[in-house]
Amino acid sequence: MNAILINIVTAAAQNNLAQGVELMLYGLAGVFTTLILFIGMIYALMKLLPCRENKEEDNR
Amino acid sequence: MEMFKALFSGVLSLVESPGQIVMYLIGLVLIWLAIKKQYEPMLLLPIGFGAILVNLPSSVVWMHDGQAGFLQILYNAGILTELFPILIFIAVGAMIDFSALLKTPKMMLFGAAAQFGIFFTILVAMALGNAFPQLGIDLLEASAIGIIGAADGPTSIYVANQFNSQYLGAITVAAYSYMSMVPIIQPPIIRALTTRKERLIRMEYKDRKVSKTALIIFPIAITLTAGILAPNSASLVGSLMFGNLIRECGVLERLSKTAQNELSNLVTLLLGITIGATMRHTEFLRVQTALILALGLVAFIFDTAGGVLFAKLLNLFSKTKINPMIGAAGISAFPMSSRIVQRMAKEEDPTNFILMQSVSANVSGQLGSVIAGGIILQLVPILMMRG
Numbered sequence: 001m002n003a004i005l006i007n008i009v010t011a012a013a014q015n016n017l018a019q020g021v022e023l024m025l026y027g028l029a030g031v032f033t034t035l036i037l038f039i040g041m042i043y044a045l046m047k048l049l050p051c052r053e054n055k056e057e058d059n060r
Numbered sequence: 061m062e063m064f065k066a067l068f069s070g071v072l073s074l075v076e077s078p079g080q081i082v083m084y085l086i087g088l089v090l091i092w093l094a095i096k097k098q099y100e101p102m103l104l105l106p107i108g109f110g111a112i113l114v115n116l117p118s119s120v121v122w123m124h125d126g127q128a129g130f131l132q133i134l135y136n137a138g139i140l141t142e143l144f145p146i147l148i149f150i151a152v153g154a155m156i157d158f159s160a161l162l163k164t165p166k167m168m169l170f171g172a173a174a175q176f177g178i179f180f181t182i183l184v185a186m187a188l189g190n191a192f193p194q195l196g197i198d199l200l201e202a203s204a205i206g207i208i209g210a211a212d213g214p215t216s217i218y219v220a221n222q223f224n225s226q227y228l229g230a231i232t233v234a235a236y237s238y239m240s241m242v243p244i245i246q247p248p249i250i251r252a253l254t255t256r257k258e259r260l261i262r263m264e265y266k267d268r269k270v271s272k273t274a275l276i277i278f279p280i281a282i283t284l285t286a287g288i289l290a291p292n293s294a295s296l297v298g299s300l301m302f303g304n305l306i307r308e309c310g311v312l313e314r315l316s317k318t319a320q321n322e323l324s325n326l327v328t329l330l331l332g333i334t335i336g337a338t339m340r341h342t343e344f345l346r347v348q349t350a351l352i353l354a355l356g357l358v359a360f361i362f363d364t365a366g367g368v369l370f371a372k373l374l375n376l377f378s379k380t381k382i383n384p385m386i387g388a389a390g391i392s393a394f395p396m397s398s399r400i401v402q403r404m405a406k407e408e409d410p411t412n413f414i415l416m417q418s419v420s421a422n423v424s425g426q427l428g429s430v431i432a433g434g435i436i437l438q439l440v441p442i443l444m445m446r447g
Contacts, residue, residue, distance in 0.1 A: 019199055019443045020186040023436070024179035028172075030435040031428055034289050035172040038427065041281050042165040049277065051269035 070117035079341035080115045086344075087112035087336070090233075099240035102325075103213065103332045107233060110336015111344075122337060131337035134330055139228070139338075142221060144331045145214035146299045149430075151324035152214070153303025154316050156394070156426065158278055159270045160419045167386065167417055169370070171424025174390030175209070175432040176366025181359040182206030182436075188351065195348055201225055203440050205352055208235045209359030210429035211242070212392040217335070218296060219433045223440070229338035230349040234356030242393045245357070246400050249364045250388050258372070259408045261383040265416050272310065279304040286431060293434020300430060364388045367421070383414050389421040392429035398422040 090108030138144035189197030204225035279301035367387030398418035
């Protein structure tokens with residue numbers, strides 16, 4: 001009986017930790033993917049909307 | 061005798077539950093840190109005072125004659141509805157100048173790498189929850205604790221509240237305390253993970269000009285991208301970017317200044333005292349609180365380590381070397397973190413100037429932490445349903 005209980009608890013613990021690892025992998029992948037998309041978007045913005053020298057007061 | 065008891069009910073209550081006295085001491089320490097050490101005074105002082113107020117006998121500021129007291133009214137209106145963190149984000153957005161980031165977009169990678177501490181802490185919290193089931197730390201609580209690593213008070217409050225965390229008070233105190241202690245926490249970790257040679261790396265900075273149109277489109281494009289990729293981050297990213305749009309559009313100067321000053325000050329004032337009011341001795345004085353404070357520190361340490369190590373990893377493959385200290389600025393604590401990195405670079409070589417790259421990484425950290433919060437909000441319910 002004790003062995004069964006230990007097995008159940010161990011399985012639950014492993015499942016919990018597996019969830020944590022999964023969250024870490026998907027989470028970090030999600031953050032990197034989103035920010036890499038932002039980088040692409042910034043490059044596109046800078047390319048499509050370059051700074052015009054004659055409008056210097058508007059630029060930073 | 062009854063009259064005597066009624067007259068001195070407050071004193072008797074202190075004798076019956078000395079935890080209240082401990083909370084007065086904690087409140088006083090927070091106020092001391094705010095005034096004497098100037099650690100996030102705008103938040104730690106109201107939090108400290110709120111903690112004292114809510115632990116006064118009978119706690120009338122929370123509940124009085126069966127009716128909600130003024131702090132509970134503020135809590136219900138500002139925290140439960142998530143209004144305060146959202147308003148703070150509008151103010152923060154109006155304060156941030158993203159032009160440095162638009163000039164050096166690659167630095168955004170560090171804003172992602174430095175979120176490592178969040179996920180690592182969730183894992184540690186879950187391992188602790190497994191080892192000690194009596195702590196009651198499940199995936200929801202672990203995620204609420206891990207988000208301290210966002211190094212961003214409003215995101216921590218928002219996520220912890222969405223997960224209905226019983227540790228909201230401790231999480232907020234940890235988030236703001238460690239944010240104020242970034243100048244103490246980060247330098248030893250950066251030094252431990254980098255060599256002097258690495259800290260001396262110079263980085264070229266081309267000061268490109270950014271057009272006003274690009275600065276206006278940037279917040280709109282970010283909101284759309286983040287809102288589509290991580291819909292749960294829409295409230296946080298949306299409010300941050302709304303504040304930034306007000307700043308950059310050039311026609312709402314009055315609103316921009318109001319967001320940066322009046323709105324920010326007013327909400328910070330109410331947010332602090334309301335968070336302090338969640339620190340009732342019956343809920344705060346538990347082993348879990350000490351554990352959360354410790355895990356918060358773990359989160360900040362691994363955020364910093366994640367950023368620095370990622371920069372070192374990039375250096376293995378890149379011809380143009382990056383000063384790995386920049387990675388540490390990828391946490392959201394703005395602008396302290398970028399200032400620390402520049403200060404450390406200057407200590408090694410007074411002519412080394414990496415502030416602009418650090419600022420870019422630092423504002424990316426602001427975006428990265430919000431995105432991380434949104435992604436956690438999105439993934440955790442799915443994992444819970446499956447588990």
